[in-house]
Amino acid sequence: MSKNDVTRRGVLRTGAVAGAGLALPTIFTASSAAAFTNEPTGGTVTLGFNVPQTGPYADEGMDELRAFELAVEHLNNGGGCLDTFSSKALKGNGILGKQVKFVTGDTQTKSDAARASAKSMIEKDGAIMISGGSSSGVAVAVQGLCQEAGIIFMAGLTHSNDTTGKDKKKNGFRHFFNAYMSGAALAPVLQKAYGSDRKAYHLTADYTWGWTQQESIQAATEALGWQTVNNVLTPLAATDFSAYIAPVLNSGADVLILNHYGGNMVNSLTQAVQFGLRDKMANGKQFEVVVPLYSELMAKGAGANIKGVFGSTNWSWTLQDAGTQAFVKAFGAKYGFPPSNAAQTCYAQTLLYADAVERAGSFNPCAVAEALEGFEFDGLGNGPTLYRADDHQCFKDVLVMKGKESPANEYDALEVVEVTPRAQVEYAPDHPMFAGGDLGQCNPGA
Amino acid sequence: MDDIILQILNGLDKGSAYALIALGLTLIFGTLGVVNFAHGALFMIGAFCAVTLQKLLSLERIEVSATEKTAWGTPLEIKTPYAELWFGHDFGAAIIDWSVPLAILFAIPVMLAIGYVMERGLIKHFYKRPHADQILVTFGLAIVLQELIKHYYGANPIPTPAPSAFRGSFDFGVLLGFDAGSIIYPYWRMVYFAFSAVIIGAVFAFLQFTTFGMVVRAGMADRETVGLLGINIDRRFTIMFGLAAAVAGLAGVMYTPINSPNYHMGMDFLVLSFVVVVVGGMGSLPGAVLAGFLLGILESFASYSPIKNFFETWLFLPSIDQIIIYLVAIIILLTRPRGLMGRKGVMED
Known part of the structure; x- marks a missing residue:
């Protein structure tokens, strides 16, 4: 009769010790070879x-x-x-x-x-x-x-x-x-151009950028004395905005703020112009359209519809x-x-x-x-x-731009109307619009 | 009341596009029995026919200045459109201005040719294959076509304006006794609706009042019997495929001033157009047109903020504008499984 001393616990214990022993050099190698992720070693x-x-x-x-x-x-x-x-x-x-x-x-x-x-x-x-x-x-x-x-x-x-x-x-x-800076830069220019007694209607792309852009520009324009009549969220995938734009006509608003970017902006602005909003009088004033964030490529896409429309950019x-x-x-x-x-x-x-x-x-x-x-x-x-x-x-500094009336070439759709000084767009790190996050600790990886 | 009229008007132009695409889809499905997922791409190619003609008519003679430079340091290029050089400034500018309506003449032969090549080169090999195979191959073709367009024309929307005579809008408010400016509707959208009505009418007249159309209708009802009578129905069906492609293409050409075309516009319409076909009744041409306008108007109302808010607040249905068409489709198919105008025995083998 032979006696077998091998037990399940024994195998596990031995395996764990052996595994740790084998792994130890690898751990040391990893930490000693690279102090951080993808440390460059060659030329x-x-x-x-x-x-x-x-x-x-x-x-x-x-x-x-x-x-x-x-x-x-x-x-x-x-x-x-x-x-x-x-x-x-x-x-x-x-x-x-x-x-x-x-x-x-x-x-x-x-x-x-x-x-x-x-x-x-x-x-x-x-x-x-x-x-x-x-x-x-x-x-x-x-x-x-x-x-x-x-x-x-x-x-x-x-x-x-x-x-x-x-x-x-x-x-x-x-x-x-960022969106806050766009609002802070645009507000004084809008006040100068359109006055303090305005009623704004917002169309907003329904995702993170659209929400923060709308929140920022609403806060900035309400601080001027403007009223916000309505804010309608539009799907990011939308291409035809006519059903969203038509109700603006009888909403009592005299400014349409398009919190749209990219193809959304091109289409919504084009359709707002098609519906005659830029030729309309409301509350005894000329109806206006504002596009808080501009991009040169999108301005090119919107063509002549962008003429005279205010927006902001990071640089020009x-x-x-x-x-x-x-x-x-x-x-x-x-x-x-x-x-x-x-x-x-x-x-x-x-x-x-x-x-x-x-x-x-x-x-x-x-x-x-x-x-x-x-x-x-x-x-x-x-x-x-x-x-x-x-x-x-x-x-x-942040740039406030306007669609140019007579562009010299296809790259000349926008003109700088004001370079808003940095001090005017600064905010406290704990500003409510930026609250809730934490930088945390730096991670070198490896 | 003025808002309701506005939303109906808005629904009409979107409905026109749905109806035209769905009409072509139904023609292809009814005649060839093929589920054509590339039909949206044909709509998109039609739109790019307008873009192409606009670009061709706007081709410019470029003279490089020997002395002047651009702000970015390259020699200044002085550009003059050939159309203006050849036909004089005013007439040349007018030709460029009318490029979208002129594109109809350009698009018809192009779309007929594309339809013919597509049917003879690819689709005919899938007549006897399951619908799943047809969907896969036509969907793949649609992606190839849209990537080709993106490669040559870029990803951004390309402005393709209506002729200056049709820019601006008509004040229905004054006409209907409401306040001035309360019901404004762009001229070009009115043109689009009228154009769609003419195309739809022409297709129905063609099918109803010509011998060719009579044979096609007979073939749609009973292909085998028509074949037994010695009529080459396949040839006629190939022509119908080309015709359906042309209808989708023309819908795309005329849609360009409403939405600046981009490579993805076909896909945006495709799924909804299929829903339109199913709701209208598979194989029913009047059903496709009726459902196109009905769903276009419904979608327009669902985007109206008081209705949108009502659904969100009281029925806990956010983004009703995105789902209304599918909800209505479910209800209609539950109550009328053959769709609005589908008939018993048609497309039910």
């Missing part, structure tokens, strides 16, 4: 540009890609805004002496697709930083992913208050302005400062036409990231974040700018 460093290459914002995404490509060219070889940037850390020899390479992903303007492409660029291509986007929903989703992965996210075009409000993250940074290629001139000349020489404000924010973000790495002397995201927080700079086209430490939002 190159890879940046990931995540933009809509298909879907409704593909044209905007292409313009962003052009700007990213130009930024990488300037980082590696000098030129462009490297000569006008107030920080002189960038020398045109890459980042920390490493040649800059880039990979691209297609967000399709869908949060899940954007997260998947960002994840792939981080895990498969070793991207050290992710930038891009043409939608706040996408930006918030990718920012969250970068926070979890220990990667810096330099947001592209995202205008919702939530990006640096309730959804802000320690690893995420936004150069673009028509500005005359040295930073703008340098960027526009470099972009125009390479592509044959001027850049959009989506392109400018992507270009600026890439340079700002590279500059922060140079100043920090490390690619470690926590060191980079520290270098960006509270950073004051100039020479990138927006005048003196602050990257506020409290919420990672850039504060700079």
Whole structure:
């Protein structure tokens, strides 16, 4: 008779000890080889540009890609805004002496697709930083992913208050302005042009950006004394807005505020003009239309309907400062036409990231974040700018634009009517429209 | 009351588009028995016929200035439309201005040709295949067509305005005894409604009063018997496919001033047009037209904010404007399974 001493508990105990022993060197190896996610080891460093290459914002995404490509060219070889940037850390020899390479992903303007492409660029291509986007929903989703992965996210075009409000993250940074700033910049111009006794009717795209845009512009115009007659949420997928616009005629309103972007804006503005709203008199005043957020590409789509309509932008290629001139000349020489404000924010973000790495002397995201927080700079086209430490939002002048009456060419649809000074669009970090979020801790990953 | 009239008017132009697309779908389904998910893409291609003609008529002679430069540093290009160079400034400008109505002449042969090639090259191979196969292949074709359009024309909407004579709007308020400016309706939408009525009338007249149409109607009712009489029904059905494509294309051409066309516009209409066909009664041409207008008007009312708020507050149904067509479709199919005008025995093998 043989005695078997092997018990189930014994096997488990032995297995656990052996497993831990085998795993221990791996854990040590991982933590000793890389202090943070995708630490560059060779002579190159890879940046990931995540933009809509298909879907409704593909044209905007292409313009962003052009700007990213130009930024990488300037980082590696000098030129462009490297000569006008107030920080002189960038020398045109890459980042920390490493040649800059880039990979691209297609967000399709869908949060899940954007997260998947960002994840792939981080895990498969070793991207050290992710930038891009043409939608706040996408930006918030990718920012969250970068926070979890220990990667810096330099947001592209995202205008919702939530990006640096309730959804802000320690690893995420936004150069673009936001919905609150649009409202704060537009309100005084609207008061000057249309007076304080106005009744506004809002049509609002039914998603995060639309809600915060509407809330912001309503607060700003009500502070002027305007009344809000109605706010109707319209589906993001809507193309025909006539059924939403027709009730405006008899609503008692004398201003229509279109909290729409992209194709929504093109269609709703076109249809508002078709329904004669711009020729109508209401309450003894000329009926007016306002589009709080403009984009050059959408202005082009709306054609002549945009004439005389007020809105706001982050930047315009028509500005005359040295930073703008340098960027526009470099972009125009390479592509044959001027850049959009989506392109400018992507270009600026890439340079700002590279500059922060140079100043920090490390690619470690926590060191980079520290270098960006509270950073004051100039020479990138927006005048003196602050990257506020409290919420990672850039504060700079905001442009109030108007559809031009006689555009000289297809890129000349909008004109700057006022450069709203930075002080006028600033707000406290705990402002109610931005409440509910927490930057949290920096995550270096690895 | 004025708001109600406005919503009815609004529903008419959307209903016109639904009716025209659904009419073509029904013609194809009724004659060939094919469920054509590429029909929305044909509507979109029609719209891009208007865009193409506008671009062709607006082609410009470009002279590069030797001395002047643009603000972005490239040599200044001085552009003059060829139409103005060849026909004089005023007449040339008028031709460009009328590019959308002129596109009807351009779109008819293009759409007939596309319809013919589509039917002979692809669809005919799927006549005897299950509907699921037909849906897959035509849906795939629709995606290919829309991606091609996006590649060549971009993703953003392209402004394609109506002739300046039809811009602006008509004040129905004054006409109907209401306050001036209370019922305003754009001229071009009136043109679109009238155009749709003419096209629908022409299709019905063609089917009702010509020998060709009589054979097609007979074939729709009993294909086998017509074949036994020695009539080549397949050839006639191929022509009907081309005709249905042309109807969808013309609906797209004339819709461009209402909504700036983009590559996705066909898909936006496709699913709703199928619902229209089912609600109208599969194979029923009058049913498709009736359901098109009915659902267009219903959708318009559901977007009216007092109604929208009522559904949200009292019936806990948010975004009723997005679901009303499907809700009504469910109710109609529960109470009249063959749709509004579907007849027993038709399309029920």
